[in-house]
Amino acid sequence: MAALSSTDATLSAPPSPPTPLHEGEGSRLHEGRARISPLHEGEGSSGVWRPAAGTFPGWPQAAREITMLDPCMGSGHFLVFALDILVALRKAEEGLDEEAAVMAVLADNLHGLEIDPRCTQIAAFALALTAWKRIGRVRPLPALNLACSGLAIGMGRAEFIKLAEMITEAEGFAGGDADLMGRARNPMEEQALARRRGGLERLYDLFAQAPVLGSLIDPRRALGDYGDILAEGFDGLAEVIGKVLDKAGGDPDTREAAVTAQGLAKAAELLGRRFTLVATNVPYLVRGRQSVKLREFLDTYHREARNDLATAILGRFSSALKASATVAVVKPSSWLFLGAFRKFRSTAVKRMRLNFVARLGPGAFETIGGAVVNVALVSLSSRLAEQNDAFLSVDASDQGQIVEKEFSLMSGEMAFPIQSAIASNSDAIITHETSANRGPLLSAFAEVLQGVGSTDMSRYTFYFWDLSEVSSSWQPQQFRPDVQGGWSGCYSILRWENGKGPLAEIQTAHKGLRAYGCRGVGLSVTGSMLFSFFGAARFDSGIAVILPRAEEHLPAIAAYTSSEEFKENVRKIDQALSVTEASFLKVPFDLPHWQRIAAEKYPNGLPKPYSNDPTQWLFDGHPRGSADPNNPDADGNPTRPGMAEHPLQVAVARLLGYRWPRQTGSSFMDCPAIDAPDEIDASGRVDADGIVCLASLAGEAGAAERLRGVLQAAWGADWGEGVVRACLQAEEARAEDLEGWLANAFFDGHCKLFHQTPFIWHVWDGLAGGFSALVNYHKLCGPDGGGRRLLEKLRDTYLGEWIARQRRLVADGDALSEERLAAAEHLRGELTKIIEGEPPYDIFVRWKPLAQQPIGWEPDIDDGVRLNIRPFLTARPRNARAKKACILRVTPNVKKHTGADRGTEPYREKADYPWFWAQDHDVETQDFTGGPEFKGRRYNDFHYTRAFKQAARK
Numbered sequence: 001m002a003a004l005s006s007t008d009a010t011l012s013a014p015p016s017p018p019t020p021l022h023e024g025e026g027s028r029l030h031e032g033r034a035r036i037s038p039l040h041e042g043e044g045s046s047g048v049w050r051p052a053a054g055t056f057p058g059w060p061q062a063a064r065e066i067t068m069l070d071p072c073m074g075s076g077h078f079l080v081f082a083l084d085i086l087v088a089l090r091k092a093e094e095g096l097d098e099e100a101a102v103m104a105v106l107a108d109n110l111h112g113l114e115i116d117p118r119c120t121q122i123a124a125f126a127l128a129l130t131a132w133k134r135i136g137r138v139r140p141l142p143a144l145n146l147a148c149s150g151l152a153i154g155m156g157r158a159e160f161i162k163l164a165e166m167i168t169e170a171e172g173f174a175g176g177d178a179d180l181m182g183r184a185r186n187p188m189e190e191q192a193l194a195r196r197r198g199g200l201e202r203l204y205d206l207f208a209q210a211p212v213l214g215s216l217i218d219p220r221r222a223l224g225d226y227g228d229i230l231a232e233g234f235d236g237l238a239e240v241i242g243k244v245l246d247k248a249g250g251d252p253d254t255r256e257a258a259v260t261a262q263g264l265a266k267a268a269e270l271l272g273r274r275f276t277l278v279a280t281n282v283p284y285l286v287r288g289r290q291s292v293k294l295r296e297f298l299d300t301y302h303r304e305a306r307n308d309l310a311t312a313i314l315g316r317f318s319s320a321l322k323a324s325a326t327v328a329v330v331k332p333s334s335w336l337f338l339g340a341f342r343k344f345r346s347t348a349v350k351r352m353r354l355n356f357v358a359r360l361g362p363g364a365f366e367t368i369g370g371a372v373v374n375v376a377l378v379s380l381s382s383r384l385a386e387q388n389d390a391f392l393s394v395d396a397s398d399q400g401q402i403v404e405k406e407f408s409l410m411s412g413e414m415a416f417p418i419q420s421a422i423a424s425n426s427d428a429i430i431t432h433e434t435s436a437n438r439g440p441l442l443s444a445f446a447e448v449l450q451g452v453g454s455t456d457m458s459r460y461t462f463y464f465w466d467l468s469e470v471s472s473s474w475q476p477q478q479f480r481p482d483v484q485g486g487w488s489g490c491y492s493i494l495r496w497e498n499g500k501g502p503l504a505e506i507q508t509a510h511k512g513l514r515a516y517g518c519r520g521v522g523l524s525v526t527g528s529m530l531f532s533f534f535g536a537a538r539f540d541s542g543i544a545v546i547l548p549r550a551e552e553h554l555p556a557i558a559a560y561t562s563s564e565e566f567k568e569n570v571r572k573i574d575q576a577l578s579v580t581e582a583s584f585l586k587v588p589f590d591l592p593h594w595q596r597i598a599a600e601k602y603p604n605g606l607p608k609p610y611s612n613d614p615t616q617w618l619f620d621g622h623p624r625g626s627a628d629p630n631n632p633d634a635d636g637n638p639t640r641p642g643m644a645e646h647p648l649q650v651a652v653a654r655l656l657g658y659r660w661p662r663q664t665g666s667s668f669m670d671c672p673a674i675d676a677p678d679e680i681d682a683s684g685r686v687d688a689d690g691i692v693c694l695a696s697l698a699g700e701a702g703a704a705e706r707l708r709g710v711l712q713a714a715w716g717a718d719w720g721e722g723v724v725r726a727c728l729q730a731e732e733a734r735a736e737d738l739e740g741w742l743a744n745a746f747f748d749g750h751c752k753l754f755h756q757t758p759f760i761w762h763v764w765d766g767l768a769g770g771f772s773a774l775v776n777y778h779k780l781c782g783p784d785g786g787g788r789r790l791l792e793k794l795r796d797t798y799l800g801e802w803i804a805r806q807r808r809l810v811a812d813g814d815a816l817s818e819e820r821l822a823a824a825e826h827l828r829g830e831l832t833k834i835i836e837g838e839p840p841y842d843i844f845v846r847w848k849p850l851a852q853q854p855i856g857w858e859p860d861i862d863d864g865v866r867l868n869i870r871p872f873l874t875a876r877p878r879n880a881r882a883k884k885a886c887i888l889r890v891t892p893n894v895k896k897h898t899g900a901d902r903g904t905e906p907y908r909e910k911a912d913y914p915w916f917w918a919q920d921h922d923v924e925t926q927d928f929t930g931g932p933e934f935k936g937r938r939y940n941d942f943h944y945t946r947a948f949k950q951a952a953r954k
Contacts, residue, residue, distance in 0.1 A: 056355070058324020058383060060276060063089035066109055069275040071215040071317055072282050073112035073146070076123030080130045082110060082279070087134065099135040106131060107142035113270055115150030115214030115283075147267040150214040153207060153260055160204050160261070161197055200261070207264050212293050216302075216316055219272040274325070278317040281330040284373060285309035304344035311335045311344060314378075318352060321382040326355065333359055333376035333397075336430040337574045339582055346428040348380065354391035354419050355379035357430060359575060360405055361397025374577050385423070390416035395432045397575055427586065429573050442560070443585035445553050446546045449515050450581050451539040452477070452494065453508035455903025456938065458866065458895065459847055460495045460503045461540070464617050465759045466864045468778035469664040473497045475516070476617055476668060480524035480542035481532035485562060487609050488532045489522065489543060490616040491755070495862075496538070512539055519554060519669065520547040521561050525579045529570065531562040535609055536669035544581040555598035555606055556591055563597075604630075609671040613645050614653075614660070615754060618671050621660035622678060623647040623714045623727075629670075647727045648738075649753055651710045652746060654680050655703075656760050656776040657690050683713035690776030691794055694742055697801050703774060704738040743772065747889040757865045762889035763794070765823040766877025771802045772889070781861035781868060788835060788857045795831040799824060826878035830887055834871040839926055839943035841871045846940055849912035850952040853944060866894050867940065897941040898923075904936035915942045 060066050063086060070078045086105045090096055096104060110127070114120045124146050132138050153160060206217060287295065287307045298306035305311040310331040318327050335341040336357065358377040365373070374397070393415040396408035415432050422428055454460060461477065464470055475496045479489040495503060503509045515534070522534040522543045534545050546561060548554045560566050566587065574583035608629045611618040620626045624647070627638035644650050667673040680686065685706065696702045711727065712719045728741060731749060735741035747762035761780070764772040773794060781787045803824045809817035833841040837856035845853060845863050854860070859868040873894075875887045884891045908916045914930035915922075916937070922928050923939055927948040 056324075056326060056381065058381075059326075063093050064104065064108055066277065067111065067273070067275045067322075068109055068277045068279060069111040069113070069270065069273075069317075069320070070280045071113045071149070071278060071320075072280045072313065073114045073123050074119050074281070076112060076126040076146075078279055078281070079110050079112050079123065080126055083127065083130055083134075086110070099139075102131050102134050103142055106144060111145040111270055111273075111275065113147055113149040113215045113267065115148070115211070117148045117151065120146060120148040145270065147270050148263065149217060149267045149271060150211045151207065151260070151263050151267060152211050153204060153264070155260065157201070157204050161200050203261070203264055203268060206268065209293055209297070210264075210267075212291060213297055215271065216297065216312065217268075217271055218301075218316065218319075219268045271320075274320055274322045276322055276325045278320060278325075278327040279329070280313075280317075282310040282313045284332055304347065305335075305341065307338075307340040308332065308335065311341060315344060315348075318348070318380065318382065324381060324383045326379055326381045328355075328377070328379040330375055330377055333361075333374050334576050336376065336378075337583065338576065338580055339427070342427055345430065346423070349385070349419055349423045349428055349430070351384065352380040353383050353385040353389060354430070355381055356392040356394070357432075358394045358409055359397040359432065361399070361575065362577065363400060363402070364405060366402050374575055376575075385419040387420050389419050391419055393417055393432045397571075429586070431573050433572055439588045439590060441585060442546075442557070442587050442589040445550070445589060445591060446548050446557055446585060448581045448584050449512045449545045449547065451512045451541045451543055451545070453511055453541050454503065454506050456901065457540075458864075458901050458938075458940075460509075462493050462495070462864050463491055463615075463755060463757050464493050464661055465658075465754055466757065467493070467861055468658070470617075470661050470666045473501070475538050476536070476666075477538040477540060478522060478532075478534060478543060479540050480526070481522060481530035484528075484530050486532065486607070487611050487616065487618060488530075488613075490537070490611065490618055492540070493617075494538045511541075512545060515539065515545050515547060517669070518547050519551065520545050521554075521558050522546075523561060523584060525581065526577060529567050529579065531558075533558070533606070533609070544579070544584055546584060553591065555602050556594040557589075558606060559598040559601050560589060560594045609668060612641055614650050617661045617666070618668060619644070619660055619662075620674055621650065621654065621663045622680075623651045623654070623711065643726065643730055646731060646749075646753055647711075648707075648731050648733075648741065648746070649750060651707055651714065651727075652742075652750075652774065653760055655685065655687055655707055655710045656692060656774055657686055657688075657779065658759065658776060679713045679716055680710055683709070685709045685713055687776075689790065689793065690779035691790070691798060692774045693798050693802075694739075694772040694774070695802070697798050702739075703742050707738055707742065742774075743768075746774075751890060751892045756893040758869075758888075758892055759865065761869075761872065763827075763872075763887055764877070764889050765820075765827040765887070766880055766885070767820060767823045770820050771799055771824050771827060773798055777865065777868075778861060781859045785858065787859055791831065791835055791857055795828055795835070799828055799831070803828065823878045827887060830875035830877075834875060836946070837871070838946060840874050842943055842945075843868060843870060844940065844942050844944065846913075846915060846938060846942075850914065850944070850949065851912070853949050853952070855946050855949050855953075866897075869894060870897055899939075899941075901938040901940065903938060905938060906936070907934060908936070910934070915939050918942075 066086065068079075068082055068086075070076075073079060083102070083105055086109045087098070087101045090104055091098070091101045094101075094104075106127070112120075112123055112127075114123060124144055127144060127146070128141055131141060206219060210217065285294075285308070287298075290298070290309065294309070295306070298309075298312050302312040302315055305315045310329075314327065314329055314331060314335070321327060335345060336359075356377070356379050360375050360377065362374050364375050394409055394412060395415075396405040396412060399405045399408050417431065417433065422430055462474075464476075467474070470476070470493055473495065474493040476490065477492040477494040479492050481488045495501065497503070516538060517536050519536075520534045522532045522539065522545050524530045525542060525544050532543075534543075539545055546557060548557050561584075569587035570579060570583055573586055574580060609618050610626065610628050610630055612626045612628075613619060614621075618626070622640065623644055625641040625644045627640050629638040631639050631641075633639050662668075662671065662674050665673050687706070692703045692706060693700070694703045696705075700706075708724070711723055715723050724738060728735060728738075731741070731745070733741050733745050733749075735745055747758070747760075750760055750762075751758050759777045761775045761777050762772060763775055764770060775790075775794060779787070779790055782790060803821065806817045806821035806824060810821055835857045837843065837854065837858075843854040843857075843859055843863075845860070845867055848863075857871070861868075869892065872888055873886045873891065876885055877887055880886075882891075905913075905916050910917050910930040914928055917930035917932075917934050918928060918937065918939060919931060919935060922931060923941055926943050927945055928942060
């Protein structure tokens, strides 16, 4: 973590005057930015020097009085770094030699806590090793002020409390013979015993959840009426427990209890103290990944910071400071701006003094996976900020490399925002900006909506090509933009079932419903905030939709939100890897200015919905490209661009009988359905049954010849041999002809283009030059047994003729045909297994009850490609070598069936849904009937025999 190693401890340490700033220039600097330069308290060069990050008033005047704590010390990196600084200070102030200074710093200045016992040991060794290196020899060191805050007690409460008698005895309150009233202890001794017993009870309760809570434990709050144990000092308690250990002899139970109590006492002593400086790199754990116990604790004690463990720890140790002391942390920067931390942030800036904020951004850690962690260095002091107090702000988040971030921290541009201006803002967003007047915000002219949320999107969200037609049960759904500008992300559909299906029962699935039928703009919440127009659709949580409050403002809002200026303004207030939707509206918006920009950018008004990409439901299904309403001819009719983005993929799909949503009656905002048949429909070249073999079979021409006919129909009078070459180039194909492209490149390209969810399947026997057929998946899923009959036709008619041909060639002495015959007969056997549907060639649909599970090849197209393709991924060609080889030309990288999908299912009856009563190891059990406990995990890889499913139907 090179970006942190040379800056964090330095920024947190008591400042010595580096390159300082003129105090007299403060008011000017508070309104703008300045590069690091010498500044003095007064005018001229004779003034008092002041460090850029502040003077930390209230800090000890002597280094020996500084107490530093790292409450999440890990391997001790911060403490090791601070050792060198503090040794230098104490040598200079007290005249100590090297060895004496090292011993003094270890004894007086450095303190550490860590939840992991192993890391505690590593930190102790690292600190000791550094000390020994400095003094040049190994020698006994002072007792290090380090403790494990996550120590497990490992014994029962009653057993632990028995230690109280031994402690009071070691303190001289052992009691004696019983008096006349039968009392073995006098009142003072009884009081001592009660005090120690009560203290140990609370100590036990305090650390009962230590492995979960660690340094979040606050003894001062938790010990309540027995807080006087802190006043007496846990160091004293640890010393007394040491005497108990000396007297314990060989009693293992007593020794174990005493050792545990001694460790807890040391941890409690550190957790209950107040320090001059708390400096740490906090653990990062968002609420969704917190354990139940941790969530409950944060809900109770750190409610304003509960969404992030890192922020909760900042809050916990902000209260562990002496007056005017300082906390400095490395933590995710989200708390600076996210709405979830608004109350915490507001409290912090009103009760504490910000010293500096250094935004590091992603990729700030050199030795750990920090590329996805957006962090900042933050320092606050436990004193109130005065009216005109400013804090140092440095932004290195845009720097990509470690060395660039280091340079930016040391010599980059600085800003000095006024803290009171932030505190007076309702959101209390801590920005790098210094200007108080930013003008009207975008929120005055627009609203932003969040998209559909559900953990079971595998069930409810399909690609439109999963289905042959998009019925009224499905709604178009827009995903985050793929490219900047225009219309994109329009490839998904949502199983809404007119608001009467299971999805409508999930509250988060109603998010964004109000945008359905409205015009607006969409922005990806991750990455580069890509822009797309939005219209008349549902949308998912990966895209934020902005709707204008007045429709006439939409062009100006579109011009602004598609600009780099907009992105820069958003990033000033929200540096999260995933931008919070509300942040998009908290940016300044100059309506007249952007209206002028919009008039120049959109002279004919906003562009109408259009896409030449066949993966978008706006596409009209023509190989020559989608007709563009934004580019009309002389008569006002939309014109085609000349070629679709993937003309051959479109042509193959049309040959196999597929038609795009607009060709099957679906319409979208300003994008009507296409009722009239096109040239391909009228040509009679579309295959009737949805099976096209690469070779000429069953009286049909081969696939290449038939594909050429579709292209001829599409190009009409413009046809020429150059069309094929141009189409191959558009597909970036290496093949020189249609035959080679269909055999070797089509299906791989098809899977990549259509998001690894193919709807034209290339079935083959595994041999180059062997049997190959293109099959329309939608027709393979035909209702009322139509899909099964089509698969039988593929096996018996097309493959059957191929097998007969190979047998004749073998009889004629063609040696090569023997291998082709064996491969084809093996493929026939695999297709038969799929038709019969015995495990592992069966289809399993987790959301359907056992009595409705498919028996044999009877797929339901509404279950999607992902589930229905499983038997074809199971079937393998003869002598296949590749581990994932199957009877499809390439193996699609569909979402895996193994493991469980996200989320859990609500209660289901075991007789109907036994797989929801399963654990991981049960997946291997064929015909699994359910375990003893409902789990609700969403497995997709169970297998059931025909007989078992038939019995369920009866």
